[in-house]
Amino acid sequence: QQQVKQSPQSLIVQKGGISIINCAYENTAFDYFPWYQQFPGKGPALLIAIRPDVSEKKEGRFTISFNKSAKQFSLHIMDSQPGDSATYFCAAGYGGATNKLIFGTGTLLAVQP
Amino acid sequence: NAGVTQTPKFQVLKTGQSMTLQCAQDMNHEYMSWYRQDPGMGLRLIHYSVGAGITDQGEVPNGYNVSRSTTEDFPLRLLSAAPSQTSVYFCASGTGRILYEQYFGPGTRLTVT
Numbered sequence: 001q002q003q004v005k006q007s008p009q010s011l012i013v014q015k016g017g018i019s020i021i022n023c024a025y026e027n028t029a030f031d032y033f034p035w036y037q038q039f040p041g042k043g044p045a046l047l048i049a050i051r052p053d054v055s056e057k058k059e060g061r062f063t064i065s066f067n068k069s070a071k072q073f074s075l076h077i078m079d080s081q082p083g084d085s086a087t088y089f090c091a092a093g094y095g096g097a098t099n100k101l102i103f104g105t106g107t108l109l110a111v112q113p
Numbered sequence: 114n115a116g117v118t119q120t121p122k123f124q125v126l127k128t129g130q131s132m133t134l135q136c137a138q139d140m141n142h143e144y145m146s147w148y149r150q151d152p153g154m155g156l157r158l159i160h161y162s163v164g165a166g167i168t169d170q171g172e173v174p175n176g177y178n179v180s181r182s183t184t185e186d187f188p189l190r191l192l193s194a195a196p197s198q199t200s201v202y203f204c205a206s207g208t209g210r211i212l213y214e215q216y217f218g219p220g221t222r223l224t225v226t
Contacts, residue, residue, distance in 0.1 A: 006155070034214070043117075043203050043217030044156065089155060101215065102172070103148075105155040 003027055004092050006104030013111050019077040021107045023090035026071065030092035034101070035064065035075050038087045047088070048075070080111045114139050117218035119204050125224045126194040134189040134221050136204030144207040145187040146171070146215065147179065149200040156203065162187055194225045 005024045013019045023033075034049035050057045050064040050073065057064045063076040077084055090104040120135045138145065146161040148171075158171030160179040168179050176198060178190040187206075191198060201222050205215040 009153070041219075043205070043219055045217065046214050049214075091156075100146075100158065100161060100171070102158070103156040105153060 119218040142206035
C-alpha cells in the first residue's frame with residue numbers, strides 16, 4: 001500500500017517552461033512534506049519542504065503548493081532549466097521524534113534545451 | 114566533513130550469502146536510516162535509529178538487521194541474501210534541529226544472483 005502517491009512517473013518540459021509534479025497522501029498524521037532531488041548516481045538531497053499549516057512555500061524557482069483538505073501537495077519548477085533534469089521525490093513525515101519519512105515513487109524530469 | 118559515507122559502492126552476492134553494508138556519518142547526527150531504491154517503487158525505509166542503542170523497523174525490514182553501537186555508525190546486515198534484495202541501498206542521517214532533513218550517502222548498488 002503506497003502511502004504517498006506521486007504523479008506523473010516521467011515528465012518532459014521545454015527550457016523555460018513550468019514543471020509540475022503532484023503528490024497525494026492518506027494519513028492525516030503526516031506533519032511535514034519535503035521534496036527531494038536526485039541526480040543519476042547520487043543520493044537524494046532536500047530541495048524544499050512545507051508544513052501543513054502553510055498553503056504555499058517558495059524558494060527561488062521552486063514552489064510547493066499544499067491543499068490540506070484535499071490531502072494533496074505539488075512542486076512547481078518555474079523557468080525550468082536543463083540542469084533541473086533529475087528525479088524528484090515527494091515525501092511525508094510524521095512522528096517528529098523519529099525523523100521518519102515515507103517517499104513517493106519518484107518523477108523523472110527531463111528539461112529539453 | 115565527509116558527510117555520510119557508504120561502503121562498498123558495488124557488491125555482487127550469491128543467493129544465501131551474508132554481508133554487511135557499512136554507513137558512517139561525521140556530523141554527530143542522532144537519526145540514521147536505511148532505504149532501498151527500486152525502479153517504480155521510490156525509496157522505502159528498511160530500518161532507522163533515533164540514537165545509539167535504539168533501532169526500529171521501517172516499511173520493509175524483513176531479511177535485514179541493524180545495530181547502532183555508536184552515534185557515527187549504522188551498519189545494515191543481510192542475513193541470507195535473496196535475488197529480491199537486488200537494489201540500491203541508501204543510508205541517511207539527520208538532526209532533530211531541522212526536522213526531517215536527511216542527508217543521504219552515495220548509495221551501494223547490490224546485485225544478488
